[in-house]
Amino acid sequence: MSITEKLETIYGLLFKAFGPQHWWPGDTPFEMMVGAVLTQNTNWGNVEKALNNIKQFKPLEPHKLLKVSSARLAELIRPAGYFNVKTKRLRNFLKFFVEKYGGSVKKMKAMPLQTLREQLLSVNGIGRETADSMLLYALDKPIFVCDAYTYRILTRHNLCGEDADYDELQTLFMDNLPHDPKLFNEYHALLVRVGKEFCKPKAKCNGCPLNILSRLDH
Numbered sequence: 697m698s699i700t701e702k703l704e705t706i707y708g709l710l711f712k713a714f715g716p717q718h719w720w721p722g723d724t725p726f727e728m729m730v731g732a733v734l735t736q737n738t739n740w741g742n743v744e745k746a747l748n749n750i751k752q753f754k755p756l757e758p759h760k761l762l763k764v765s766s767a768r769l770a771e772l773i774r775p776a777g778y779f780n781v782k783t784k785r786l787r788n789f790l791k792f793f794v795e796k797y798g799g800s801v802k803k804m805k806a807m808p809l810q811t812l813r814e815q816l817l818s819v820n821g822i823g824r825e826t827a828d829s830m831l832l833y834a835l836d837k838p839i840f841v842c843d844a845y846t847y848r849i850l851t852r853h854n855l856c857g858e859d860a861d862y863d864e865l866q867t868l869f870m871d872n873l874p875h876d877p878k879l880f881n882e883y884h885a886l887l888v889r890v891g892k893e894f895c896k897p898k899a900k901c902n903g904c905p906l907n908i909l910s911r912l913d914h
Contacts (some may be wrong), residue, residue, distance in 0.1 A: 703873060705909065706849075706909070713905035715880060717886060726834070728829075728833050730786065733789055734824050734827060745774065750773070762790040762794055796797065839870075845891030847885065853906065890905065
């Protein structure tokens with residue numbers, strides 16, 4: 697089975713098992729971008745609490761949020777954990793978003809993918825996973841988001857070596873699948889789902905939809 701065939705098979709098996717995942721949580725593209733910063737090293741449930749705190753204090757709008765003091769912002773996002781670090785990262789992003797694009801998602805979306813990615817990665821505190829989450833989920837750009845679940849599933853199914861880095865994982869998907877934001881969105885969400893339920897640090901293979909892969913390889 698080729699890499700393309702294997703990736704397509706994984707997607708088919710997961711979609712059949714779990715159905716559409718309706719990702720990413722968030723009411724607006726801007727909320728999704730803020731959420732992408734806050735979700736670093738925590739789960740979405742904690743991020744939702746932080747976002748709700750912000751909404752109760754001020755409308756979730758870039759110019760207004762940028763005017764909130766660092767101390768107050770840290771209090772608001774406390775449920776997301778690492779709140780002092782995340783306050784700095786969030787303010788760095790807000791400053792970039794307001795100064796570069798006037799806080800306009802529409803203007804941002806009009807820019808080419810690679811230009812946007814380079815700009816986001818130049819913002820202190822925004823790494824590849826965070827930048828790519830913003831690009832895919834908030835801005836509808838065709839880029840695959842990789843995370844710990846992606847790495848674990850791909851290494852266990854012999855699609856990459858244990859020394860594979862983020863770029864190598866991402867290239868596997870980008871080189872072997874159509875560049876379709878909806879496909880990339882759904883595929884990543886399905887990998888997270890199977891990673892949470894079955895492909896845990898200690899694998900729970902019994903009942904996993906991907907169990908059949910080992911038989912198909914032979």
